[in-house]
Amino acid sequence: MLAARASDDGALADAATGQSEGGVRWAAFRQGLVTNVLNPKSIVFLVALLPQFLTDRSTWADKSVLGAVTVLMVFVWFCAVSLAVGAFQRVFRRPGARRALNIATGLVLIALALVIVLTG
Known part of the structure; x- marks a missing residue:
């Protein structure tokens, strides 16, 4: 990061590839989804954290609700981060x-x- 190329102007991938804005957004969404789903750190974190909220008498419904709430919270978080970055997009392009x-x-x-x- 300190040794980043001085010629790196931060141009977006859509300018280089000629994709439409919707195509770039879909490609970015797919890349982010695959990156997060296959991230071993997040899997280890969830395997270590989620069992603390379950008991021996927890049903599959309890586990499903806990998993769905976790997925929903992560989705909301990443949406908030992407909206914040989008709001500051002009600043980040300079x-x-x-x-x-x-x-x-x-x-x-x-x-x-x-x-x-x-x-x-």
Whole structure:
């Protein structure tokens, strides 16, 4: 992130591929869905977290409701994040803002790494 190419202008994929806005949105939705469904960290997190809310007497209906509520909450969260990013889309497209975001993110990751190294 700190070493991002200076020539990276942050152009969107739809400009390069010539896809329609709806096609780009559908492709982005599919990519995000597949990425999150196949993410092993989220699977491990859910396997570790969800059983705490179930008892030995929990029925399949209880488990189904818990799973549906979890999926709904994750869906709502990602919708909120995508709407927030969409609202700031013009800001994120500016090269200066993109560079500042990359630098800030890189510095946070370096700081976290230093904390881990120095406390371990």
